[in-house]
Structures are given as structure tokens and as C-alpha cells.
Amino acid sequence: MKVLLIDDHPLFREGVALLLQPLVEGLQTWEAGSCEEAFDLLARRGSADLVLIDLGLPGITGLEGLTRLRQQHPELPVVVMSSSDDKDTVLAALDAGAMGFIPKSSTSQVMLGALRLILAKGIYLPPSVFLAARSAPTVSPPPAASPGVSAPPPARTPADLGLTPRQAEVLHLLLQGKPAKLIGRQLNLSLSTVKAHTSAVLRALNVTTRTQAVVAAGRMGLRFDEPASP
Incomplete structure (x- = not known):
């Protein structure tokens, strides 16, 4: 199995490559510091089995790269690993075709479990993004919307x-x-x-x-x- 890591921090790539080894036997990792480098790798070596991509990349952004990967390699599962894991960012990644979103703050166990789920054709998201428990703390109501700006729709069940x-x-x-x-x-x-x-x-x-x-x-x-x- 071949996994392509796209991140502009070499130390992070090397660390993730080591942590991925228990995922499957005989795992190979390819590393790229940008989307441009990743596309070149895929052109020279052929398709990978899984792509992990950061969003904050130089040159072609991670979101643009994700969209291009899904267009050129629709069968290739792409997973976002990012330090920006707010709701809007996760939704944008899903809209672009990501099969999962793993915050960089996750543990190695969470990462491996998420990737196993994705390889089994599932979709992984940070549990706290969409699923609000009844025991969630009460927050102050948001300020009134400015004139001409629509207020967000109320939560539904x-x-x-x-x-x-x-x-x-x-x-x-x-x-x-x-x-x-x-x-x-x-x-x-x-x-x-x-x-x-x-x-x-x-x-x-x-x-x-x-x-x-x-x-x-x-x-x-x-x-x-x-x-x-x-």
C-alpha cells in the first residue's frame, strides 16, 4: 500500500510516516512539500492508494489541490490533516471531495482508526464538529445580525x-x-x-x-x- 503525504513541514511528514507503519504491512510512504510536487510524484510513480493533505500549503493551496486530485484521480481517497479544524473548514474540505478530516491535534490512535475507517469506505470527521450533545454547556445567544445580513438558521433536530x-x-x-x-x-x-x-x-x-x-x-x-x- 502506497500513501502520499502532502505537507510543507518535513518533520511533520517524517513523523506521520513513522506513525503510519502499523496501518498495514509493507506500507510505503511518498512525501511531497507542495501540491505541485505531489502531482509530479503521481505522474512519475503512478497512483497511490491514499493521500493525506494539509490545507495550508505554498503555491496551490491544499483545498485547490484536493479538488484537482479528485478530478484527476476520482478513485483515490483523499484525507485532510489540518490544524484548522473549525466547522466551515471541514465542510469546505468535504465539498471538495475529502473522505475524511483529521485534526493535527489528534492522537496517533485516532489517526490510525480514522484511516482504517476511510480505507473501509467510511467517512471520518472530528466527532465534535456536528454532533452536539444535550449536556453541552449553555452559551450566550449570538449578537443580532447586522442590517442586511441574514441570521444563521436555528439548529434543527x-x-x-x-x-x-x-x-x-x-x-x-x-x-x-x-x-x-x-x-x-x-x-x-x-x-x-x-x-x-x-x-x-x-x-x-x-x-x-x-x-x-x-x-x-x-x-x-x-x-x-x-x-x-x-
Whole structure:
């Protein structure tokens, strides 16, 4: 398996390359300090199996590079690793085609778990980005919007979308990138039932893919009042 690391800090690349070794046996890592260098590597060596890309790159930005990678290599999973992990940045990366977003503040165990999930066709996001727990601390209301500026829409719940409690549980797990088989085991549901609930969830969000569901849920500020069943 070949992993391409795109980051302008050599020390960070070298550290991640070492931490990736337990991911699979015989792992090879290619390193590039810019998108331009990465494209050159891919042209000379052929396609990789996974790309990890930073967003704050010199020259072609990481977001632009991500878009270009998805256009030229649509089968290649690309994962963003960035120190900027605010909600808008994560959504922009997903819109550009990222299959996951790993904050640089994550532990090596979180990184490896996220990459295993992505390689299994799942989607990994920082858990705190979209899923607000009921126990979250109360915050002061935002200031009134300036004249001519629309206020952000209020947060919505799965019930507001017409979803049943079970469908909400499926959505909760979908947003964490869990595959259908794992959702079925976790909720004690058959695979066909999970697929039926997934279809209902996608219709409720007016999307057709899991990635679009993640983006849609994030943009509407979807809130889960209670965690999904263990």
C-alpha cells in the first residue's frame, strides 16, 4: 500500500510516516512539500492508494489541490490533516471531495482508526464538529445580525425532519462514517433494515450520498438531543 503525504513541514511528514507503519504491512510512504510536487510524484510513480493533505500549503493551496486530485484521480481517497479544524473548514474540505478530516491535534490512535475507517469506505470527521450533545454547556445567544445580513438558521433536530427515533440513531452513526454492517450490529438491525432507514434519512436531507448528508447536516446545524443507543 502506497500513501502520499502532502505537507510543507518535513518533520511533520517524517513523523506521520513513522506513525503510519502499523496501518498495514509493507506500507510505503511518498512525501511531497507542495501540491505541485505531489502531482509530479503521481505522474512519475503512478497512483497511490491514499493521500493525506494539509490545507495550508505554498503555491496551490491544499483545498485547490484536493479538488484537482479528485478530478484527476476520482478513485483515490483523499484525507485532510489540518490544524484548522473549525466547522466551515471541514465542510469546505468535504465539498471538495475529502473522505475524511483529521485534526493535527489528534492522537496517533485516532489517526490510525480514522484511516482504517476511510480505507473501509467510511467517512471520518472530528466527532465534535456536528454532533452536539444535550449536556453541552449553555452559551450566550449570538449578537443580532447586522442590517442586511441574514441570521444563521436555528439548529434543527432529526424529529424536525420527520425522522423516527430509530432513523435518527442511524443518521447519528452515518454522520460518524460508520458502514451499514457496523450500524446494523450496533443497533441490532438487519442490513436491509439499515439500508431502508438510510434511504429515508437521505430523502429527509434531500441528498443522495453519505458525504452530502454530512455536509447537509452540518450546514443546518442538526442537533441530536440524546446520543444514539450503544
